[in-house]
Amino acid sequence: MNKKYRAGTFTEAFQRIKEELGPDAVILRQELTNSKNPNEKVEVTATLDDIAELPPPPGKRDTGKLATYNSKGIKPIKEKAPEFGKQEFGKPEFAKPEPSGNLEDLLAEVKKLREEFAITRSDFLEGIRVVRDRIPKEFASIAAELSRNGLPVQIVQDLLAETMLLCPISSRDEASVKEQMKKVLANRISIASRPRLRKGRPLVQMFIGPAGSGKSGIISKLAGRATVTGNPNVAVVTTDCYRMGALEQMEAFAAAADIDLEKVNSPEEIPEVFERLRDKSLVLIDTAGRSLKNEEHEEEIGALYEAIRPDEVHLVLPLNMRDRDLEKFAEKYVALKANRIVFTRQDESSEQGALLWLPLKFGIPLSYIGNGQSPDNILSAEKEIIAGWLLR
Numbered sequence: 001m002n003k004k005y006r007a008g009t010f011t012e013a014f015q016r017i018k019e020e021l022g023p024d025a026v027i028l029r030q031e032l033t034n035s036k037n038p039n040e041k042v043e044v045t046a047t048l049d050d051i052a053e054l055p056p057p058p059g060k061r062d063t064g065k066l067a068t069y070n071s072k073g074i075k076p077i078k079e080k081a082p083e084f085g086k087q088e089f090g091k092p093e094f095a096k097p098e099p100s101g102n103l104e105d106l107l108a109e110v111k112k113l114r115e116e117f118a119i120t121r122s123d124f125l126e127g128i129r130v131v132r133d134r135i136p137k138e139f140a141s142i143a144a145e146l147s148r149n150g151l152p153v154q155i156v157q158d159l160l161a162e163t164m165l166l167c168p169i170s171s172r173d174e175a176s177v178k179e180q181m182k183k184v185l186a187n188r189i190s191i192a193s194r195p196r197l198r199k200g201r202p203l204v205q206m207f208i209g210p211a212g213s214g215k216s217g218i219i220s221k222l223a224g225r226a227t228v229t230g231n232p233n234v235a236v237v238t239t240d241c242y243r244m245g246a247l248e249q250m251e252a253f254a255a256a257a258d259i260d261l262e263k264v265n266s267p268e269e270i271p272e273v274f275e276r277l278r279d280k281s282l283v284l285i286d287t288a289g290r291s292l293k294n295e296e297h298e299e300e301i302g303a304l305y306e307a308i309r310p311d312e313v314h315l316v317l318p319l320n321m322r323d324r325d326l327e328k329f330a331e332k333y334v335a336l337k338a339n340r341i342v343f344t345r346q347d348e349s350s351e352q353g354a355l356l357w358l359p360l361k362f363g364i365p366l367s368y369i370g371n372g373q374s375p376d377n378i379l380s381a382e383k384e385i386i387a388g389w390l391l392r
């Protein structure tokens with residue numbers, strides 16, 4: 001039984017295949033489509049019946065030959081795997097083939113890659129470090145750089161597959177491969193559309209996230225930036241009024257920057273505060289962060305959300321946090337309606353991979369990035385800049 005999956009990216013397609021067919025699914029074919037539909041950019045054909053050739057799982061006796069593995073167990077190897085080159089490709093790049101030698105090389109390469117996907121899915125080999133030796137040499141250094149940057153192996157392979165398909169063998173050198181990879185990366189990075197101010201009602205951006213993640217810092221930077229770029233009509237509302245020093249810090253900033261600051265001690269005060277802020281064009285809401293287990297904190301954020309109904313809810317996370325913690329916090333705050341991700345401490349992070357994988361994993365785009373402690377160390381997220389960080 002072969003099944004075709006169309007999706008926006010290979011990662012999405014693989015994710016769906018994994019969910020629907022389970023870990024034994026084997027990828028038969030993956031290709032770019034000509035579709036204009038952003039949700040149908042790639043097509044992956046998968047099967048459960050096909051038998052992938054893999055080394056025997058650890059602990060099983062080695063028969064001397066390469067064993068063949070599927071969900072039913074180990075079977076003797078087939079004499080010869082079907083010719084991958086015989087398969088059809090609907091991709092435009094293949095429509096006008098280069099001299100046939102090149103096309104065969106390319107197909108052989110895709111076949112190899114396909115086998116590597118099957119291997120990792122079955123958890124026999126771990127990490128791109130193992131796979132790296134077997135990818136074309138022009139791709140070795142970018143693969144290493146991406147994995148050094150903390151991108152999961154599945155995403156790295158997916159990016160490599162797409163870049164290989166887009167880079168004809170005849171014109172491959174490290175520089176052009178890197179340029180192509182930058183484009184592929186930029187295409188994947190999920191960016192929020194820029195907020196639009198409107199007449200008659202302020203745009204309300206709420207910032208949530210763990211304690212110390214940089215929420216107040218981002219808010220001061222955004223408020224400062226708005227005023228210097230000609231929008232003095234900004235206010236900050238802080239709901240973090242009891243933690244030592246938090247309020248004083250925000251008060252000092254607001255006074256220095258001449259920005260209105262409102263303090264809210266409970267959600268009941270919200271309607272009155274917003275009545276006063278009716279004529280503002282931008283209102284930034286600061287909140288207090290608490291530990292993961294604090295249910296009261298969740299209730300508090302939930303009640304604030306209901307009372308304010310902000311236009312945007314930005315989850316603020318430090319980029320130098322461990323991946324597993326990032327994931328835990330993202331899970332928690334997505335449940336609290338976060339719909340944008342802000343990363344802070346980009347300047348202090350030795351790995352930048354989360355800029356790509358976290359938004360992909362949670363389906364939430366990036367909005368801002370904090371990259372230092374000075375007031376102007378903030379940028380609106382941009383694909384090309386982030387792709388450049390991921391691939392120095």
Ligand SMILES: Nc1nc2c(ncn2[C@@H]2O[C@H](COP(=O)(O)OP(=O)(O)O)[C@@H](O)[C@H]2O)c(=O)[nH]1
Nearest residue numbers: 211212213214215216217344345370371372373
């Ligand atoms: N280096 C660096 N430090 C940051 C950045 N953003 C925030 N910080 C620091 O992180 C600490 C906590 O920030 P704060 O905004 O108070 O966090 P909050 O508890 O989420 O409001 C402060 O010392 C900030 O100066 C950043 O982008 N780079």
Ligand SMILES: [Mg+2]
Nearest residue numbers: 215216240246
């Ligand atoms: Mg704060």
